[in-house]
Amino acid sequence: MADSHTIIVAGAGIGGLTAALALAAKGFRVVVLERTGRLDEVGAGLQLSPNASRVLVDLGLRSRLEACAVTPDAVTAINARSGRSIVRMPIGDVATRTGSPYWVVHRADLQAALALQVAAHPAIELRLGCALDDVTLHADGVTVSGGGGLEQALALIGADGIWSAVRGRVFPKIEPMFSGLIAWRGTFAAEAMPDGEKLRGVQLWLGPDAHLVVYPISGGRRINLVAVVDGSWSQRGWSARGELTEIIARFAHWAGSARALIGAVERWTRWALFAMPDGGAWNQGPVALLGDASHGMLPFAAQGAGMAIEDAAVLAAGLGASHGDGRGTAAEVAATLQRYAALRRPRVKRVQRLARQNGMIYHLPGAAALARDIAMRTLGPDRLLARQNWIYDWRP
Ligand SMILES: Cc1cc2nc3c(=O)[nH]c(=O)nc-3n(C[C@H](O)[C@H](O)[C@H](O)COP(=O)(O)OP(=O)(O)OC[C@H]3O[C@@H](n4cnc5c(N)ncnc54)[C@H](O)[C@@H]3O)c2cc1C
Structure with missing residues (x-):
């Protein structure tokens, strides 16, 4: 019998840690399995626009992020040959208009801020050095093996990046x-x-x-x-x-x-x-993908992490509404994850298209x-x- 209150998240990247916090805020117990033994300083800068920063602020991360993020005053496009400005766009106005910050931050600082918030949450267990090995789907949830142990849960969220093991185990083969x-x-x-x-x-x-x-x-x-x-x-x-x-x-x-x-x-x-090519599966039964695992994209819209953060918020809201206090059947979990995928796909596809267009224009x-x-x-x-x-x- 699967634990009706536990959700397993594979991957403690930006999407996985945000999902853990958002799910815990809806009353779930969350087990996060992370392959690496330490959350190392990988990656570099990320732009966090208001659509993503507002999710993080709602999860209580404002002060942790204000300590390491920078609020840029403008985005200036510059002609590479002449070195002259083409146009200067005052990005500070966006924050004023939307009521949420526009931040630039080191990926490692963002991940560390999320990890500290996770460590402070009694309902989240982060297991480092614990790669997800295999997944078995059954009538009332999933059994996941990783780090030499077995864990049963209501649902599994694959937030394990563009080379996702969850995607490889559960979904028809599709490669980045x-x-x-x-x-x-x-x-x-x-x-x-x-x-x-x-x-x-x-x-x-x-x-x-x-x-x-x-x-x-x-x-x-x-x-x-x-x-x-x-x-x-x-x-x-x-x-x-x-x-x-x-x-x-x-x-x-x-x-x-x-x-x-x-x-x-x-x-x-x-x-x-x-x-990731368009059109891959995002969910099957009690398993769903988020972030780069489902829609790794070119970085030219500066929204890869932003979309992972949005995914996490939508997924947690859906599961919280249908299963937040242990209610709901496995079939309803599957339906909730299907709705999550249907809600997210069109928006993410539009962002992916914009990123490709920007790449050509740039x-x-x-x-x-x-x-x-x-x-x-x-x-x-x-x-x-x-x-x-x-x-x-x-x-x-
Ligand atoms: C050059 C560049 C610039 C970018 N700039 C921006 C930007 O300005 N703004 C923006 O929003 N995005 C940007 N991005 C995109 C952004 O970095 C990614 O979209 C984002 O990090 C994806 O987050 P994620 O949580 O889905 O995956 P990841 O951050 O890749 O995390 C996946 C985690 O899963 C773990 N894992 C892997 N396999 C397993 C396993 N089997 N078991 C357990 N754990 C596992 C990994 O160790 C990792 O910790 C940029 C990307 C690039 C390449």
Whole structure:
């Protein structure tokens, strides 16, 4: 007999930890299985727009995140060749309009803040060094094996990232696809800013076949860079070393100030960009996927973590409404998870499409790039920002 009050979450990434907190807030006991023995400092900066930050604020994370996040004043698009600003969009206005923060934060700081909140919650058990090995679905729930033990539960949430073991065990085989793009990521100390100025906003440098995103993280003490280029290197993982000489050569024709930013990075890591194809399954019986496990996407809408956080809120609200106090049958759990998938799919698909479009627009060469820059200037900051309202205005 499955425990009618326990939910297992596989993966203690951004989506999994948010799901654990949101489910515990609805009265569930939550067991989180995490493969790694330590929540290491992997990844780099993330932008958290109001649609995601409001979920985290509602879960009580405001003060923990204010201590490490930065509130950027603007997003400035810059022409990579000339080094001149194309348009400056005051992102602070978005926070004022929506009533929720727009933050930039190191992924490790966000994960640490979530983990501290999880550790303080008596209904959540986080088991580190405990990879999910197998899943058995039965009439009244699931049995999960991992870390040498067996756990029974009402439902299993696969929040175990783009190479999800839950997806591999439970769903028809569907593999992430390599995009032909590689994200180089690195940071440097804020005092080492090449022009000596304090960076307060997000810079988006647009060049032929490449773009560069730069913003402060870690309470403004460090600067985060992501340089996206094309290539055939396609290893899995977030932490492969990148050679400085290679990235310098790729940006040799960019404006001096962009090259200076690239030269300031202390250590580069490379991350081959994979995305899940549209149309895969998100749920089956008592099992559902969230975050990158179901919809790993290109990062060019800056919403991968945001969508994982939204998924967590919607999933917990659904399960809380139908099963919050031990009510409901296994068939009703399956129906709730089906509704969750139906609610989330259209929005996530639209964000995935936007990310693909942005990738193409960012990397336009020659005359097409000139036309893009003119179009952005003509639209102006207010209308450019308003095009994002459907993302930022979302509420659980
Ligand atoms: C260059 C780049 C820039 C980005 N910028 C942004 C941004 O600005 N804003 C934004 O919102 N998103 C951004 N993203 C996307 C974001 O990083 C991801 O979408 C997000 O981290 C996904 O969260 P997740 O919880 O689904 O998966 P993950 O964070 O990948 O977590 C999965 C967890 O599951 C664990 N795990 C794996 N297998 C198992 C197993 N068998 N058993 C137990 N545990 C397991 C892993 O160890 C990991 O801890 C960016 C991504 C890239 C590549």
